[in-house]
Amino acid sequence: MGIMVKAIAAATLLLAAAGTAGVQEAPAIATVTATPAGIPIDSAWRRAVYAQAHDHFRHPSWGWRHSERDYLFGMAVAQAEGLPVDPDVMFAAAFLHDWGGIEPFAVAGVDHAVRSVQLAEPFLSEAGFPMEKFPAVRAAILGHMYDKEPEGPEALVLHDADALDFLGALGAARLLAATGDRPDYDQALGRIERFAVDIPPRLKTAAARRMAGPRVAAMSEFLATVRRETPDGARP
Template structure:
């Protein structure tokens, strides 16, 4: 039942009609009452965060659509697990957690989560975010990767939501889309295979671990299909 509820919640994002462009007029975003997934933009700071993500975090793997999925799935995990999370903290962390890994904001030699915190603190201060909540935002951003230990309820659900977005058909699509100008798929296919093994044991919530099972099966089936369809002696 948990898997069904969460799958419906997260999967609903795929049913939202695509707009003509992800980079529509900024005024429309600023005046919007909610994101495409229905996340409330009911304060100036939320609109500022979403505006920044929508306009500047344009990456097929780590961009604003990934952030929106992380928030929706994180809130669903919290409800399913009975965890009390602050929606403001999760919103800020979900939409800003990969900021420091996206050009031109990345800093060479600086972990992308650390860089995201460096960028997020002054931005949120200027936007009017209630900064007494920022320590929880910082913890969630720093703990979001699957190989980190999250500290706090918002960090736990963001960690698991972010990890789940690396799994399944959607995870495979993200990894393949992130090949950039590489000449082949070797890195992406290797990560798909590795993540299917490495990520599930690191999930923190029972609901996320349950959701991971069919996602891993889909990744395994995908890799098997790639191997079957590759002529003998050639490489995909």
């Protein structure tokens, strides 16, 4: 029995040491050169923006992973449409556009996009962002929601990218994750159904409309499956 106890203790120490080594070897944001999806982080201001988003924008629906997808979708739309967009503007706007809607940064009664601009301007200035480009960042943040009218190429593609991330299986997952402490997900299911109808006509580019088709079909099939799996007379 004593030999077994010693063996277990030794194994525990080895596992603890391995775990500590793993933590120590994890790269810090300051040394990262790209996001997990390969978006370049090749300047001090980009590192500051990414660190702010990665460390503080932790939300299953509006967090930094959503921002990363918005950048990628936006650049894909821009390429498909042949639109000349500034990657710096796209990076700053995509990663900071929902800042003002995330606790503890949100302010009651202030539109989250307006609040995001209020927070982003001094932050980017201090981080060393080329502020002559900030008007385009402001326009992109203010116009990113699907019910807004974007002004400028970066605003246009961020608008459509953000709308696309409300669609499809990803969109359904985001809306369900946003239920928070609600006692049910009736609101989320209602939004999935409504967004599948309301968002596609508001897309500004042909590329985004093409991308939306399979996503809308996925949402509709998801809702149909939920209904099929729900017993007669019961609520999902």
